Amino acid sequence: MDIRSYGLPTLFATLLHVVVLGALLNHWIGDSEPERRSVPHIQARMIDLEAFSHQVAPPAPDQQAAEQKAAEQKAAERKAAEQKAAQQKEAREKAQREAEAKKQQEIQKKKAAEEAQKQKQIAEQKSKAEAEAKRKQAELEAKKKAEALAKRKAEEEAKRLAQAKREAQEKAKAQAAAEAKARAEAEAAAAAKAKAEQARQAAQQAAQQRAESVVGDIQGYIQALIQRNWLVPKTARNGMEAVVAIRLLGNGEVDQASIYKSSGDAAFDQSALQAVYRTERFERVAEVDPILFERRLRAIHIVFRPEGLRW
């Protein structure tokens, strides 16, 4: 396991911690003020919202005006004073109303402001909550993400491991299979080879036997020729031995002859060489299969070892 493989996770973890810490810090710092603002919030609740809602009903004056107009026409005069009073009253009322309205408006305004404030607060709260939630969510998500990442990573790792394992297994399997195959093939080949070898050996043996027979024949033939052509020198003694190495050409001609092992007697050695030179050519060697000739008859040793001499 490489130590570097921890690098990225460690970085992530650190980052995550920093993010979480940062979020928490914000939360902690941001919490103290909204708590203090919660005092006007309690005040706002004391205002009657219904009153506000009556005040704002708009169509009623319009309808009243039309009816009033008709009534006024009928009792214009009678009502002139009243009207005037009414106007005055109305003016007062109006003023009152206006004041009321204004008050109302102000209240409303205040209410609106409060509402706005509340709304704002709510919004703030909401946003805060949202932020919190978001943060939490983010945190969660981050966590989740981290977890997921870790999980994924773990999964990936596991997967990778599994994959590696599988691959290794597959590889091993493949290898085993290949080996088995190779072994089988080798065995088959060996068997075939053995069989071929056996056949070859049998053939070779047969050929060998044939070759031996041919070589034996040639051996006898060469011996006979050389014995006929060897003039045993006067210096020859029983027990003397000279070996002449000869090389033949394919047509049986003597290509080279040399003393391979001296008898110690110059005349004896020379006579052995002369026997070969006199023979000059072993005609029957030419009839021998060239490969056999190459193998067995090209180079020959002739041992001159006289027997039955006087001395």
Added chain:
Amino acid sequence: MRRLLATICLLMMTVGARAELVVEVTQGVEAPTPVAVVPFGWSGGQALPEDVAEIIGQDLSRSGFFKALPRTSMLSFPTRQSEVFFRDWRVTGADYLLVGRMIPGEGGRISIEFELHNVLKEQRVIGQRVESDLSHLRDAAHYIADQVFEALTGLKGAFSTRIVYVTAEQLGNQNARYRLQLSDWDGARPRTILESREPIMSPTWSRDGRKLAYVSFESGRPAIYVQYLSTGKRERIQSFQGLNGAPAWSPDGNSMALVLSKDGNPEIYVLDLVSRQLQRITRHYSIDTEPTWSPDGKSILFTSDRGGQPQIYKLDLATRNLERLTYEGNYNARGRLTQDGRFLAMVHRPQGADFTIAVQDLKTGRLDILTQAGLEESPSIAPNGSIIIYASQEGGHGVLAAVSLDGQVRFRMPNRGGDVREPAWSPYLN
């Protein structure tokens, strides 16, 4: 495929090289090697006194090692290599061919150039130029024969050696001529080196070939003399009462074995030629005679009838150990050893037969009779051991004859009258 074939071939060759076919040859033709000695060319005007090629051919033939091809079988008479057609000579059956030419020089000088060829191998063996003159052509011929012999056998030729022998001529009643003669090994060119009215016996050579020792009765009784061949100077070295005989020079030339009967019956003595000290080495009531040295000078072989009949014994001079060497037949005498010490030539009489020359292989004990039964005597061996010369009888006269060590070649030397006896072969003279 070709590589495979090549490999197989190579393999076979190596196998072949290891297991060579061996052919054993245990029998052959026991015949001399045929040599063609072509008449030498002569660019001089007058006829030559000697036929050099003829002498060479005869020398080689008489050795028993070779057989000279008769001239009638020759298809041509080349005198130099360029004129030689080996195939022709192969057809005639010659293994070797000797050609030569003689070129006249000033004052009767003659240069002889010869070449020896191996007919079967078609190769020159030796070639030489020999300076001679009209009166020494025979020497030149023997010399060339020696060169050929040595080239082909590895043994030094003995054709330039000499022999001495004694002739006896009855000129009338109580009138005889005894001569000590010296000749070529083949009996040619004899010359008398001592003539006497009294018997001459047992000539023998010093090892350096410069002196002869012999027994002469010229003083009325046997005495041993030494004669220098170059000057003819003589010296009487021993003359005791009774028998003084059978001198034999030791290999180092400092001593001489001889037979003296001064102490009663014939015994073997060794005379120190420097101090003149005499040492008796046999002590037996029977006859001990005919001493000869072993080539190493460490023992003396002699004939003794101490066993009831003459047989050859060997006495070791240092240990005084005596060993009887011959058992076959009822008479074995006058032993002579080859230079390698292996073969003992002797006069041998088989049961119920006459005297022959026989040779015994001291290594195996095998005895071979080399000559027909007669009155053969006094074998003497050529220094190279190839030929034994001996005295024989022909028409009531003593003649010289020779036989090759294997008994295959026998020939008689020319007889110029009188009885010829006791030949002695010289050592190498050059």
